[in-house]
Amino acid sequence: SKILLIVGARPNFMKMAPLYFELTQTAGFDPIIVHTGQHYDYAMSQAFFEDLQLPESHHYLGAGSGSHAEQTAKVMIEFEKVLAQEHPDLVVVFGDVNSTVACSLTAKKQLVPVAHVEAGLRSFDETMPEEINRRVTDAISDLLLTPSVDGDENLRREGALDGRVRCVGNIMIDSLVTILGRIGADQEAQMLDDLALGTGSYVLVTLHRPSNVDEPDSLRQILVYLNHLSEKLPVVFPMHPRTRKNIERFGIDVPFTKDFRIIEPVRYRQFILLQKNARFVLTDSGGIQEETTYLKLPCLTLRPNTERPITITQGTNELVDMETIEEKSDRILSGRWKEGTVPALWDGRTAERIVRVFQEFGVSDSATRKE
Numbered sequence: 001s002k003i004l005l006i007v008g009a010r011p012n013f014m015k016m017a018p019l020y021f022e023l024t025q026t027a028g029f030d031p032i033i034v035h036t037g038q039h040y041d042y043a044m045s046q047a048f049f050e051d052l053q054l055p056e057s058h059h060y061l062g063a064g065s066g067s068h069a070e071q072t073a074k075v076m077i078e079f080e081k082v083l084a085q086e087h088p089d090l091v092v093v094f095g096d097v098n099s100t101v102a103c104s105l106t107a108k109k110q111l112v113p114v115a116h117v118e119a120g121l122r123s124f125d126e127t128m129p130e131e132i133n134r135r136v137t138d139a140i141s142d143l144l145l146t147p148s149v150d151g152d153e154n155l156r157r158e159g160a161l162d163g164r165v166r167c168v169g170n171i172m173i174d175s176l177v178t179i180l181g182r183i184g185a186d187q188e189a190q191m192l193d194d195l196a197l198g199t200g201s202y203v204l205v206t207l208h209r210p211s212n213v214d215e216p217d218s219l220r221q222i223l224v225y226l227n228h229l230s231e232k233l234p235v236v237f238p239m240h241p242r243t244r245k246n247i248e249r250f251g252i253d254v255p256f257t258k259d260f261r262i263i264e265p266v267r268y269r270q271f272i273l274l275q276k277n278a279r280f281v282l283t284d285s286g287g288i289q290e291e292t293t294y295l296k297l298p299c300l301t302l303r304p305n306t307e308r309p310i311t312i313t314q315g316t317n318e319l320v321d322m323e324t325i326e327e328k329s330d331r332i333l334s335g336r337w338k339e340g341t342v343p344a345l346w347d348g349r350t351a352e353r354i355v356r357v358f359q360e361f362g363v364s365d366s367a368t369r370k371e
């Protein structure tokens with residue numbers, strides 16, 4: 001069988017890598033990597049391929065930025081050509097970005113079966129573009145591979161056929177476990193040294209959601225608060241291009257303290273180390289809520305809701321808004337925070353389980369077995 005693995009944006013790469021390696025190294029498949037080009041900066045894309053030791057993509061669609069319709073449409077047009085050329089037996093999509101929905105829709109219309117890795121997550125917030133992507137992708141996918149049982153429940157409620165839903169665990173944790181095993185203590189010490197940071201001595205921040213950074217007042221208010229926080233503990237903020245562009249566009253000029261450190265987006269290896277050694281993390285990302293839960297590191301999520309509630313009920317995560325952020329960060333700083341437990345099947349073996357499900361569904365390695 002011919003399998004296409006689709007990636008487009010930064011959070012896709014660490015979800016695809018473990019499956020790529022499981023398929024090639026253990027199961028005898030020869031999958032084809034399709035990169036839509038939704039993220040195109042070296043630091044947002046290529047650097048992740050390097051850290052994950054992935055080969056170059058077989059197809060690069062060069063979709064780039066644009067409005068949602070433009071970006072989604074460009075991916076669809078280009079991906080349709082790849083389908084015509086490759087005639088795959090299965091298309092695998094990951095997560096909830098525009099590339100995910102674009103490729104699943106295109107494949108289904110060409111009668112190619114689709115597997116969605118990270119199915120079933122719901123924020124129930126329709127103002128969030130990713131929520132639309134999740135619902136559409138799940139509605140049409142043939143195989144719904146969920147990271148935790150709340151995903152199964154959401155899908156069942158929406159009427160997904162039982163046979164299609166499989167709880168396989170969290171594939172991003174596979175990558176996290178692998179990279180942690182690869183980083184030496186000396187490398188770790190060196191990185192902290194380079195940034196003049198000590199273990200547990202700083203707050204790590206990432207913010208890029210439109211709801212936080214696309215509106216001048218909200219972005220300004222957040223930056224003012226972070227500046228204030230940096231007087232208690234250094235703040236390290238690897239800044240997403242979207243956030244950086246908005247600060248410039250809105251002409252926001254906060255008199256930043258020397259301990260408010262805005263840096264370029266960092267590569268995967270570095271980001272994992274920055275998390276591991278932080279006092280706590282403040283984020284609006286999806287995946288970071290999960291990584292901090294695995295690392296048992298306190299996490300504040302600056303959003304009104306999350307599609308990953310298990311990181312709150314079981315893990316170390318809590319939601320905050322501008323009213324509660326100070327009280328909750330003080331609570332962390334004074335050592336009063338939950339320890340959390342790691343959810344079931346977040347164990348580094350999700351890719352193995354996915355390949356077993358593929359085999360059960362009749363996806364065989366025979367057509368592409370390497371000699």
Ligand code: UD1
Nearest residue numbers: 009010011038039040041044065066097098129130241242
């Ligand atoms: C996308 C995903 C989001 C994910 C995030 C992780 C969607 C709807 N959103 O949001 O779910 O959490 O990726 O990063 O798919 N830009 C660059 N260089 C790049 C990529 C983007 O400069 O390599 C700039 C462009 O100006 C672009 C903007 O960032 O317009 C936003 O990029 P886009 O891919 O539209 O969405 P993200 O905010 O990155």
